[in-house]
Amino acid sequence: xxxxxxxxxxxxxxxxxxxxxxxxxxxxxxxxxxxxxxxxxxxxxxxxxxxxxxxxxxxxxxxxxxxxxxxxxxxxxxxxxxxxxxxxxxxxxxxxxxxxxxxxxxxxxxxxxxxxxxxxxxxxxxxxxxxxxxxxxxxxxxxxxxxxxxxxxxxxxxxxxxxxxxxxxxxxxxxxxxxxxxxxxxxxxxxxxxxxxxxxxxxxxxxxxxxxxxxxxxxxxxxxxxxxxxxxxxxxxxxxxxxxxxxxxxxxxxxxxxxxxxxxxxxxxxxxxxxxxxxxxxxxxxxxxxxxxxxxxxxxxxxxxxxxxxxxxxxxxxxxxxxxxxxxxxxxxxxxxxxxxxxxxxxxxxxxxxxxxxxxxxxxxxxxxxxxxxxxxxxxxxxxxxxxxxxxx
Ligand SMILES: *Cc1c(COP(=O)(O)O)cnc(C)c1O
Numbered sequence: 190x191x192x193x194x195x196x197x198x199x200x201x202x203x204x205x206x207x208x209x210x211x212x213x214x215x216x217x218x219x220x221x222x223x224x225x226x227x228x229x230x231x232x233x234x235x236x237x238x239x240x241x242x243x244x245x246x247x248x249x250x251x252x253x254x255x256x257x258x259x260x261x262x263x264x265x266x267x268x269x270x271x272x273x274x275x276x277x278x279x280x281x282x283x284x285x286x287x288x289x290x291x292x293x294x295x296x297x298x299x300x301x302x303x304x305x306x307x308x309x310x311x312x313x314x315x316x317x318x319x320x321x322x323x324x325x326x327x328x329x330x331x332x333x334x335x336x337x338x339x340x341x342x343x344x345x346x347x348x349x350x351x352x353x354x355x356x357x358x359x360x361x362x363x364x365x366x367x368x369x370x371x372x373x374x375x376x377x378x379x380x381x382x383x384x385x386x387x388x389x390x391x392x393x394x395x396x397x398x399x400x401x402x403x404x405x406x407x408x409x410x411x412x413x414x415x416x417x418x419x420x421x422x423x424x425x426x427x428x429x430x431x432x433x434x435x436x437x438x439x440x441x442x443x444x445x446x447x448x449x450x451x452x453x454x455x456x457x458x459x460x461x462x463x464x465x466x467x468x469x470x471x472x473x474x475x476x477x478x479x480x481x482x483x484x485x486x487x488x489x490x491x492x493x494x495x496x497x498x499x500x501x502x503x504x505x506x507x508x509x510x511x512x513x514x515x516x517x518x519x520x521x522x523x524x525x526x527x528x529x530x531x532x533x534x535x536x537x538x539x540x541x542x543x544x545x546x547x548x549x550x551x552x553x554x555x556x557x558x559x560x561x562x563x564x565x566x567x568x569x570x571x572x573x574x575x576x577x578x579x580x581x582x
Pocket of ligand 1: 300301302303304327329368372397399400429430431438439
């Protein structure tokens with residue numbers, strides 16, 4: 190007779206074996222020390238082209254100092270959810286600063302972007318409503334669609350005139366969701382066209398700006414600033430704090446009524462412990478740097494140009510992207526793994542992204558540049574890619 194643990198394992202193991210056989214098994218490697226242009230990864234010093242720390246803030250002394258100070262003031266745990274005793278002055282002040290920065294009446298902190306997306310969809314929609322999502326949008330938005338109970342369809346990537354749009358009926362609420370910058374492709378959503386299509390259809394547009402916030406637009410306000418859009422066209426803005434802001438968490442910004450509705454109805458806001466105050470203070474310190482240090486965005490832009498110019502000369506299969514995300518399309522998962530491995534041997538980290546994170550047959554190296562890199566770092570990457578790709582062909 191086998192016991193319950195053995196029966197469970199017998200159920201699980203075939204799937205794990207199948208993943209390994211298809212080069213889709215994922216391993217976690219240990220990182221020692223802070224994020225930066227170089228990291229200690231799997232016991233080895235590597236030039237890091239695989240983080241979302243676009244502005245180079247995740248290891249910044251100002252953020253560390255803010256956390257230390259907040260630890261002395263607030264301790265570690267927040268003790269309870271926001272609606273009980275977990276909502277500190279640090280959270281409230283950060284929300285006010287975020288709202289002012291993105292030029293909206295209110296902002297609401299969530300523990301993670303994943304939870305923010307689920308929370309919004311769950312609070313605003315139910316059965317009888319509809320959601321429409323870009324086919325390549327982030328997994329958390331797709332999960333939000335499912336979680337909401339709304340009828341949901343996907344439109345072809347970046348197409349604001351796809352047939353799916355004509356099926357939007359007035360009467361039912363329709364929420365259209367898109368990434369501002371697509372996380373695995375690096376391209377920007379055609380937000381002006383999407384906003385117009387939503388206007389015509391009477392739908393509401395929500396932008397998940399995880400990869401635009403802090404980076405895009407003259408002031409770093411993100412994809413909406415880049416396109417000159419505001420709350421009138423995009424009533425719901427979500428952005429995360431774990432990427433360009435170098436911290437952890439997320440927020441949703443919009444009208445008074447939107448934020449109050451989320452506080453009253455979003456289950457991923459209500460039924461979870463508030464993030465520690467020191468995490469909010471790290472976010473506040475990062476937001477001050479986003480506003481004070483334009484050079485980070487300027488420098489990053491120059492690195493992107495340098496990489497793209499080099500990649501074009503070398504005829505590398507990079508996707509069309511003007512953002513910090515510069516994917517190198519390799520096709521099958523095995524090839525992506527082997528190119529990534531060869532880079533690792535040369536001390537460069539550019540991890541392979543495989544299905545189901547990206548569509549089958551489109552495995553890639555998701556190369557990301559950050560303000561912590563130098564021009565020489567980019568040149569080293571290009572040199573290594575030249576060698577590795579000519580060997581791999
Ligand atoms: C990272 C990411 C999220 C999730 O944010 P977390 O705070 O990491 O949970 C949501 N949407 C997009 C587009 C992302 O890239």
